[in-house]
Amino acid sequence: QVQLVESGGGLVQAGESLRLSCAASGRTFSSNPLGWFRQAPGKEREFVANIRWSANLPNYGDSVKGRFIISRDSAKNTVYLQMNSLKPEDTALYYCYYRSPDDYRGQGTQVTVSS
Numbered sequence: 001q002v003q004l005v006e007s008g009g010g011l012v013q014a015g016e017s018l019r020l021s022c023a024a025s026g027r028t029f030s031s032n033p034l035g036w037f038r039q040a041p042g043k044e045r046e047f048v049a050n051i052r053w054s055a056n057l058p059n060y061g062d063s064v065k066g067r068f069i070i071s072r073d074s075a076k077n078t079v080y081l082q083m084n085s086l087k088p089e090d091t092a093l094y095y096c097y098y099r100s101p102d103d104y105r106g107q108g109t110q111v112t113v114s115s
Contacts, residue, residue, distance in 0.1 A: 001026050001027065002024060002025070002026040002027060002028055002098050002099075002103075002104040003024070003025045003026050003104075004022055004023070004024055004096045004097070004098060004104060004105060004106035005022070005023045005025075005096075005106055005107070006020060006021065006022050006094065006095070006096045006106040006107065006108065006109040007020070007021050007023075007109060008020040008021050008109060009094060009109030009110045009111045010110075010111070010112070011112045011113075011114065012086055012111075012112070012113055012114070013113070013114050013115075014086060014087055014088055014113055014114065014115050015085060015086065016086055016113075017082070017083060017084045017085075017086065018083045018086065018111060019080055019081065019082050019083065020036070020080065020081040020083065020094055020096075020109060020111075021078055021079070021080055021081075022034065022036070022078060022079045022080075022081075022096030022106060023076070023077065023078045024077045024078070024079070024096075024098060025077065028053075028077065028098060030052065030053035030054035031052065031053075031054050032052065032098060032099045033050040033051065033052050033059075033098075033099065034050065034051060034052075034053070034072065034079045034096070034097070034098050035047075035048070035049055035050025035051065035059075035070065035079070035096070035097055036048040036049050036050070036070070036079075036081050036094055036095065036096055036097070037094075037095055037097060037101050038090075038092035038093065038094045038095065038111075039092055039093050039095070040091060040092040040093070043092075045101065046061060046063070046092075047061045048060070048061050048064055048068065048081065048094070049061065049064065049068055049070040049081060050070065050097075051070050051071070051072055051079065053072060053074055056072075058070045058071075063089075064083075064090075067083065067084050067085045067086075068081060068082065068083050068084070069081075069082040069084075070082075079096065081094070083111070086111075086113045087113060088113050088114065088115045089113075090111060090113050091111060091112050091113050092110075092111060093108040093109070093110055093111075094108065094109050094110075094111050095107075095108045
């Protein structure tokens with residue numbers, strides 16, 4: 001079993017930054033990805049970014065490339081999502097996930113970007 005706890009969401013203005021954190025506990029394996037997806041009301045789930053412990057190779061969704069940075073702290077078993085140049089369309093509930101969004105996910109943290 002894997003537990004994921006997100007933190008760091010909030011309300012910001014367009015152009016500002018936020019950093020999300022996801023602390024993982026339980027039986028995690030370095031070959032599996034840890035990442036983020038988001039969902040806004042009335043919209044489809046959208047992949048944001050992921051990374052593997054074993055290889056520092058991040059992947060990003062097209063809408064966040066160049067603005068968001070995912071990183072990990074293996075010692076703390078924590079993944080971070082640095083979100084820069086935020087836009088109103090980034091407003092959503094952000095979920096941390098392990099392996100796939102349908103396997104393990106956190107409770108979600110709200111990010112709201114005002115224009």
